Amino acid sequence: MFPTQDEISAWLPDLLGGLSISLQVTGLSLLIGIPFGLVLALGVLAKNRLLKGVSLFLVEVGRGAPALVLLQFIYFGLPSTGLTLSSFSAAIIALAWNTGAYTSEIIRASLQSVALGQREAAEALGLSRFDELRYVLLPQGLRVALPALLGFSILIFQGTSLCFTIALPELVSRAYEIGSTTFRYFPALLAAGVLYAAISIPAAFLVNHVEKRAGLYAQR
């Protein structure tokens, strides 16, 4: 049932290589996706009809379709328009889109949670709309959004496992490959599961901690 000592040492480099790709995809998707989410959030709140419409469309599709379908749309679908992407780039574009769509909702909700009085005070002081956003709304809103954003980051890390379907050699692909060559599926997949848990569980505790501290801040 469980991997033997020898198997662990034989598989570990391969699995860690896969984990490294999973983490790279996670990092890049968040790095691109969260700023994209901010842009989408502002776009949805914008007065310009076109900007609002495009933003809403990107958010609704990015949230409404399964991440797996977004991945396949970009990896298998785009080539018919003449745009062929590597599985790595396709993974980052799809997951960044997914991240942007979800985080835009998180950011929008937290911007709107900033007390009306704060906005009125900023206007009374004669701050421009940009300065109001930059100095009043964003610092307070992002602090509220932080726990949810961190929580979502764990989901994106797990979401990288979907890249198995576009032949990206991330953690699940490596484990599956080991399983299919050795017919030791269960131990190989279990080892991958342990690696996922080794990152997700401490991360979940961290999010919990941040959440509690943010809660304390909110009470003040």
Added chain:
Amino acid sequence: MDGAILYLREDDRLHGRVQPAMMPASTDVLIRLKSLSKHYGTHIVLDGIDLDVRSGEVLAIIGPSGSGKSTLLRCINYLEPPDGGIITIGSMTIDAARPVARAELSGLRRRVGMVFQSFNLFPHMSVLRNVSLAQERVLGRSRAEADERSMQLLKRVGLADKAGQFPVRCSGGQQQRIAIARSLALDPEIMLFDEPTSALDPELGLEVLAVMRELAETGMTMIVVTHEMGFAENVSDTVMIMADGHIVEKGPSKDVMRNPQQERTKRFLRAVHDR
């Protein structure tokens, strides 16, 4: 408890022949606390409270916030288990130093009704169901029996017309009167009131106080934590002042309110009066 003495005393009191304070306190003590104590960590909330309450007595507990008066009330029915001391109610004795059996706890809570500052009605049930539920579940009454009794009680607090409504449709004062009816439905021997009017506008508080005054006149034993000095002086038989987990002063209500003996009491009453 001696039934005959109880009856006489009720009779006397209702006809105003005997001042409550002059009534004999020895033979019919209904609830007795012996060195009841409670602390949170190193902070002592109740520092060995000794207290006797006679059957039919209305005791008002007043004092500054943080004095332990609410905690005292909550310890009596074990919403917060005390750390030590002995609670005697009628024939039942609970030693707080020992773990309490489920059956004992159940017996205690049936004898003691509780009314909360924030009413705590069940928002997802009709007013009638709020009053009937415990009768069915705890006393084993049938639905019809329970509803009949509930209607009597709702009439008594003047809210029979609200029976089919949900609590959210009632004013705060009405909700608190329903909460009183809900407590009475288990036929308790003692009623505890934890700042029953503090969450209410003064006007709505009056209707709750009126129901409480009526209850007092029927001879119900009541312990009331309150900020209503009028109630303490005019409705209760006895007033007790608490501060820092101690009893500062206790005596017939008119005496304590008009002519306090302790410096701490004078200071508290002055502060309340100045507000």
Added chain:
Amino acid sequence: MSAADLLPLLRGLTWTVALTAGAFLIGAVLGVPLLAARQSRLWPLRFLAMTAIQIVRAIPPILWLFIIFFGLGMGVMPISPFNAALMGLGLIAAANMAEIYRGAVASIHFGQWEASAALDLGRWSIFRDIIAPQAFRVALPSAASYLIGLMKETAVASTIGVAELAYQGNQLSQLTFRGLEVFALVGLFYVLLSLPIAWLSRVADGYLRAKVAR
């Protein structure tokens, strides 16, 4: 692409619905004892439930399906793709529903527990008469959005060969070489599927709120 091409997608749709409903039902039912264990007074039981919930949620759904379908299916006893997916997603749903229930129970004002205790309602009555009905109402919107999330999650079942929507889309795109349209259509189907769930949740919530607004 012709209308005939749509047929497999519609067939896939029924499998997606079946898998979603089945996994959600398993999760909604198993979530209750899991929460009870999570809140138990016995610490070993509490610890066990907490750890189980953590582990189930820490591992990606696709890996769970692989562990069950390939790991158990090849090593212990053969299992059909649909049953493997149902088991895996049901397990994940149970852990998530237990957490949703926990949040709902925690949101109930402590005064409700105190009033129940003061009335000497027993543990069972407090749960059945007071806490569960109120928690159900609080949990409804989160459960509905989780149901929508779970519906999208079922797309991973395509990787072990369940002929649901994403699987049919994949096949169709390979057959027609028109991935762009096919996957756009598949994505649209998922969005359309989520609409009635969102609508029902809003209606139910509105009905309960109107009856017993707080």
